[in-house]
Amino acid sequence: MIAFLLKRLMNAAFVMLAVAFLAFMIFRFFGDPVEMMVNEQATQSDRAELRERLGLNDGLLTQYARFVGSAVQGDFGISYRNQQDVMTLVAERFPATFELVIVATVLSLIIGVPFGVLTAVYQDRKLADGLQIGSIVGVSLPSFVVGILLILVFSVSLGWLPAFGRGETVDIGWWSSGFFTDSGRAALILPSISLSLFQITLVMRLVRAEMLEVLRSDFIKFARARGLPLSVVHWRHALRNCLMPVITLTGMQIGNLIAFALVTETVFQWPGMGLLFIQAVTFVDIPVMAAYLMLVSFIFVLINTLVDITYAYVDPRLRSEVAVKGGSAHGH
Amino acid sequence: MAIDVPVLSRWQQSDLWWSFQQRPSAVFAVVLLAVVILTSILAPWITPQNPYDLAALNLMNSELPPIWLDGGEYPYVLGTDVQGRDLYSAILYGSRTSLFIGALSVLLALSVGLTLGLIAGYYGGWVDNAIMRLGDVLLSMPFILIAILISAVAVQMLPSHLRESLTSLILVVAIAVPSWVQYARTVRASAMVEKGKEYVQAARLIRVKSWRILLHHILPNTLTPIMVAATLNFGLAILSEATLSFLGVGMPSDQPSLGTLIRIGNQYLFSGLWWVVLFPSIQLCLIVLSVNMIGDWLRDALNPKLR
Numbered sequence: 001m002i003a004f005l006l007k008r009l010m011n012a013a014f015v016m017l018a019v020a021f022l023a024f025m026i027f028r029f030f031g032d033p034v035e036m037m038v039n040e041q042a043t044q045s046d047r048a049e050l051r052e053r054l055g056l057n058d059g060l061l062t063q064y065a066r067f068v069g070s071a072v073q074g075d076f077g078i079s080y081r082n083q084q085d086v087m088t089l090v091a092e093r094f095p096a097t098f099e100l101v102i103v104a105t106v107l108s109l110i111i112g113v114p115f116g117v118l119t120a121v122y123q124d125r126k127l128a129d130g131l132q133i134g135s136i137v138g139v140s141l142p143s144f145v146v147g148i149l150l151i152l153v154f155s156v157s158l159g160w161l162p163a164f165g166r167g168e169t170v171d172i173g174w175w176s177s178g179f180f181t182d183s184g185r186a187a188l189i190l191p192s193i194s195l196s197l198f199q200i201t202l203v204m205r206l207v208r209a210e211m212l213e214v215l216r217s218d219f220i221k222f223a224r225a226r227g228l229p230l231s232v233v234h235w236r237h238a239l240r241n242c243l244m245p246v247i248t249l250t251g252m253q254i255g256n257l258i259a260f261a262l263v264t265e266t267v268f269q270w271p272g273m274g275l276l277f278i279q280a281v282t283f284v285d286i287p288v289m290a291a292y293l294m295l296v297s298f299i300f301v302l303i304n305t306l307v308d309i310t311y312a313y314v315d316p317r318l319r320s321e322v323a324v325k326g327g328s329a330h331g332h
Numbered sequence: 333m334a335i336d337v338p339v340l341s342r343w344q345q346s347d348l349w350w351s352f353q354q355r356p357s358a359v360f361a362v363v364l365l366a367v368v369i370l371t372s373i374l375a376p377w378i379t380p381q382n383p384y385d386l387a388a389l390n391l392m393n394s395e396l397p398p399i400w401l402d403g404g405e406y407p408y409v410l411g412t413d414v415q416g417r418d419l420y421s422a423i424l425y426g427s428r429t430s431l432f433i434g435a436l437s438v439l440l441a442l443s444v445g446l447t448l449g450l451i452a453g454y455y456g457g458w459v460d461n462a463i464m465r466l467g468d469v470l471l472s473m474p475f476i477l478i479a480i481l482i483s484a485v486a487v488q489m490l491p492s493h494l495r496e497s498l499t500s501l502i503l504v505v506a507i508a509v510p511s512w513v514q515y516a517r518t519v520r521a522s523a524m525v526e527k528g529k530e531y532v533q534a535a536r537l538i539r540v541k542s543w544r545i546l547l548h549h550i551l552p553n554t555l556t557p558i559m560v561a562a563t564l565n566f567g568l569a570i571l572s573e574a575t576l577s578f579l580g581v582g583m584p585s586d587q588p589s590l591g592t593l594i595r596i597g598n599q600y601l602f603s604g605l606w607w608v609v610l611f612p613s614i615q616l617c618l619i620v621l622s623v624n625m626i627g628d629w630l631r632d633a634l635n636p637k638l639r
Contacts, residue, residue, distance in 0.1 A: 018469040030485055133357070136628060140621040142571050144578050145613045148598055152606060259474030266579055278579055281484045293481065297473050304472065
């Protein structure tokens with residue numbers, strides 16, 4: 001187990017170093033950092049001094065090591081655009097993204113699981129066919145189109161729900177939450193639906209596949225033979241045995257959802273990390289881009305590693321095999 | 333029916349054709365996709381306007397609604413946007429761009445993925461390790477993030493006179509880079525299985541060159557899952573391109589793809605010009621939906637377990 005743990009952690013560290021290298025290369029060679037930071041009046045010697053102070057004259061490897069060192073401490077430098085500390089900027093935006101992702105995840109479970117069970121149980125009925133077609137439509141609808149359509153219907157035509165922003169937020173320490181005000185909750189509805197749609201279909205398909213498998217097993221036949229009502233057999237006995245993969249998938253998808261939230265955040269002008277990143281891309285604000293890239297990849301790698309380790313802990317067979325790979329299901 | 337044409341009759345007796353006929357959604361999807369592809373190829377001949385040609389746009393005709401509403405004017409069947417661009421023409425030209433980028437990026441990812449996967453699986457050792465590690469790193473970052481970064485960095489690095497002509501190719505690369513890994517993994521797995529089989533050993537024994545063994549012996553045996561993955565990824569590629577363009581890191585507004593049209597339309601969401609955003613969105617959804625339906629059908633039809 002210890003060998004597996006070490007191997008898996010080494011793997012994660014390697015991936016993070018590679019991502020850091022990418023972020024570093026973008027930072028170092030995508031435009032000259034000195035030119036980005038000084039104003040026009042700066043003299044040649046000012047520039048040279050800044051260059052020396054930033055350590056840009058050192059060897060490339062030294063610079064990379066320093067970049068990794070300060071990234072580990074959460075120091076990504078100063079934003080080119082508004083001269084603020086990058087980590088503060090990102091930390092300010094994190095609660096907005098996190099709340100959106102959590103609500104979308106919960107939505108995907110409470111809608112996806114029952115629908116998945118229904119499509120598996122009523123295989124040959126119209127309802128199941130309808131849901132099956134619905135799931136393929138769900139995969140095919142781009143999330144930004146869903147967002148725009150939702151705004152068009154519920155904000156522009158009906159005027160029921162707000163189309164942008166987070167509404168009023170309540171500060172709890174450094175965390176700003178939209179859960180505690182009416183306008184905050186109303187503002188969450190449309191973005192979370194549009195973010196969760198793809199995830200719902202994913203959960204639905206997984207639950208369906210797992211259910212079909214479980215329904216064929218002996219203990220289900222036995223339960224039915226005992227004369228238990230079908231609803232109890234399906235919803236208690238069978239469903240309970242499908243939940244493990246669903247929980248895994250949901251956990252692993254959180255990283256994807258955080259990344260993918262940037263599209264939803266752009267549509268709804270939701271003040272999260274993704275919107276910050278997209279604005280940074282437009283303004284070539286490289287420290288912010290690098291920080292976002294590192295942070296999202298870190299969450300991604302962290303979750304995948306945790307899932308692998310948990311699995312190896314639960315199922316000893318996996319320890320001897322090569323590390324389990326995950327995260328291949330990606331959104332659009 | 334020309335039954336005596338051997339290829340055709342073989343096709344008519346095949347399982348694939350049979351399962352195709354059994355599946356109305358597949359028939360619908362193929363017809364729909366064929367219509368979309370044909371109309372976008374024929375776009376210059378069947379549209380009233382070239383939406384890329386700024387001289388053809390007339391501000392007098394801007395913000396016209398679709399023809400069935402009050403104020404709609406022929407030939408602007410689906411209405412016009414704020415620059416007086418005919419929406420029907422823009423959608424057909426936009427689909428052309430979207431389909432082109434989608435298809436090219438799948439081809440690029442396929443050729444890179446198949447080559448690297450075959451090499452990794454057949455030779456093993458450190459080559460295998462290096463290629464698959466690279467794949468691991470790519471898969472441990474979200475797809476959309478890699479594509480945005482590549483596209484944004486490449487556009488900034490290029491001199492401005494090259495930028496316009498190369499944007500679509502940048503997008504092709506940006507979408508292909510995170511997606512080749514899937515093909516490589518699939519092909520690698522089958523190559524590792526196939527290389528131990530007798531027919532490959534026999535070929536080796538009579539000194540068939542390695543690349544020949546890879547291309548003529550191993551590759552054909554791995555094509556079925558690859559075909560399904562490629563079809564589904566074609567849909568994903570079109571979606572990715574649209575998403576990038578929507579976010580403003582894709583096609584510029586003077587050569588709009590469907591995603592760009594939706595981004596432009598999105599700016600006028602609150603001024604009552606709903607058609608500017610709705611029609612391109614519908615076209616995009618129809619394209620991706622039909623591709624996915626075809627992919628789903630192929631997956632079921634080619635899956636030996638379900639036969």
